[in-house]
Amino acid sequence: MEDMKTIYQVGGTLCRDFTGQISYTVCLDQTYRELDIEFTFGPRHFSPGDVSEALKKELLDYCKKEYGLAPSSPEELEHAIYHEMKTEIHTIATLNGTFIGGIHRQLETRHMYFSPEEATEGCIPQPCIEGVLRVTVLAFSVLLDNTAYTLTVRAR
Amino acid sequence: MYKRLELHNHTTESDASFNCRELIDFFLADGVDGFALTDHNTISGNPKMRRIIEENHLPIEFIPGMEYTTYYGHILCLNLTEYVPWEDINRHKPELLFRAASAKGALTGIAHPYSFGWPFAKGCRFEMEMTDYSCCDFIEIFNNLEPLHQVNEPALRLWENLVFSGHCLAATCGMDLHGSTPLAGHYGTYIEGEKGGDIARELEHAIKNMRTWVSRGALLLADPEDGAIRFAVQQTGKPGYTPHPEQYRIALRTAAGQGECSPGDVIAVSEFAPGTVLIPELFENDTALENLICVAPPIRLR
Structure with a gap:
């Protein structure tokens, strides 16, 4: 993405348990041949310092009540908490109201690249990049307060 | 086909x-x-x-x-x-x-x-x-x-x-x-x-x-005709499924419960109230869910 012009950058923080989306609309100042949307967020998983005994109990109680799950060992519980539970954020882009791509892969740094000939998997090549770009950040699950994210739109 | x-x-x-x-x-x-x-x-x-x-x-x-x-x-x-x-x-x-x-x-x-x-x-x-x-x-x-x-x-x-x-x-x-x-x-x-x-x-x-x-590989065919429900089982050849026809059991599930029969049985439609919806399901051995082979299309009786 070197040599591409940054035409928009924004960041923010999400609070625990936020569900919903935040959309950013960029009125492109000219016709571009290439577009790259970079999204980063973190942390994705719990760290030991995040998990109090009260939170552990809350998670255990929920999984038992909702799914009938009860870990068979402390190791299994640790694995579930630190590896299987996750903050999950998707990104979707539209151009002039038409869907041009969505990224479901849970990468903490991801790109959505578009040109007339190619595009990142999950995205659709665009013959003409002009008009109104809308990027939507979709927060499915946020485990922790102060989960940070940055969105950068670059073009050439 | x-x-x-x-x-x-x-x-x-x-x-x-x-x-x-x-x-x-x-x-x-x-x-x-x-x-x-x-x-x-x-x-x-x-x-x-x-x-x-x-x-x-x-x-x-x-x-x-x-x-x-x-x-x-x-x-x-x-x-x-x-x-x-x-x-x-x-x-x-x-x-x-x-x-x-x-x-x-x-x-x-x-x-x-x-x-x-x-x-x-x-x-x-x-x-x-x-x-x-x-x-x-x-x-x-x-x-x-x-x-x-x-x-x-x-x-x-x-x-x-x-x-x-x-x-x-x-x-x-x-x-x-x-x-x-x-x-x-x-x-x-x-x-x-x-x-x-x-x-x-x-x-x-x-x-x-x-x-x-x-289905896991056998299709249960069950259609009501002339006041009776007859069954047939068609094998599809799905890889990994070995048929055991001698073990087949059929469950006829309705809102009221479940009846059981064999593929060779003929079930009179009159056994059910008009409008009853039946779901035929094919099992091997017995009707434990682990043994379910096929869920067939529902039948709505007139």
Whole structure:
């Protein structure tokens, strides 16, 4: 993405348990041949310092009540908490109201690249990049307060 | 002929390990007749699949689709030709999204309604308040890799109860394939069709008329005629399934309970009240869920 012009950058923080989306609309100042949307967020998983005994109990109680799950060992519980539970954020882009791509892969740094000939998997090549770009950040699950994210739109 | 379909699959266009060509080759190697691409919240793979199949004259049929992966549940869309925005979904009015996709010609269904959701994967469990099932075409009663009793059994019972109460909902199943998991031993969805027939139309007819079979390899045929229900079992040759016809048992499930019989029995329609909905299910050995071989299309008695 070197040599591409940054035409928009924004960041923010999400609070625990936020569900919903935040959309950013960029009125492109000219016709571009290439577009790259970079999204980063973190942390994705719990760290030991995040998990109090009260939170552990809350998670255990929920999984038992909702799914009938009860870990068979402390190791299994640790694995579930630190590896299987996750903050999950998707990104979707539209151009002039038409869907041009969505990224479901849970990468903490991801790109959505578009040109007339190619595009990142999950995205659709665009013959003409002009008009109104809308990027939507979709927060499915946020485990922790102060989960940070940055969105950068670059073009050439 | 009966077409074996795999209706729930992902590629690297969303979060799986197969790319489009690899997924096609995987299904060709197992003798699948047709498959749907249901990547999470993207349709980018649909034109790639069509191009690969057409350019290489591959003997497999393709159903474009997507899995609407929302905060409150996953909705499978089949025969989907364009993206329908879902982001403004209201968990109290999911019918709006179902209808929006249907208006574009798609068949819509609830995927793995009882999967585990938050804090593992929020949205995997269907938590929407569905009050009007007329906008929904099918329910995925077996998501093959999910736990049988915790996830798939309640999905099967949900579908049965909705059908018993008069809803027209087809049953489907899927691998929810994200990689090279063997298909042997798992359920596939079967529909009636013609060799070289239009798979989109055949699928629509099957779904809209509840003419789907969910089976590990043997199809239970049960049609009422002349006041009696007679049965037949057709083998499909699905790899990994070894038939044991001598062990077959049939459960006839109704809202009132379950009766059992053998494939050679003839059941008088008069045994049931007019309007009764029957769901015939084929088992081996006994009718424990672990031994379920096939869920046949429901029969609505006149």
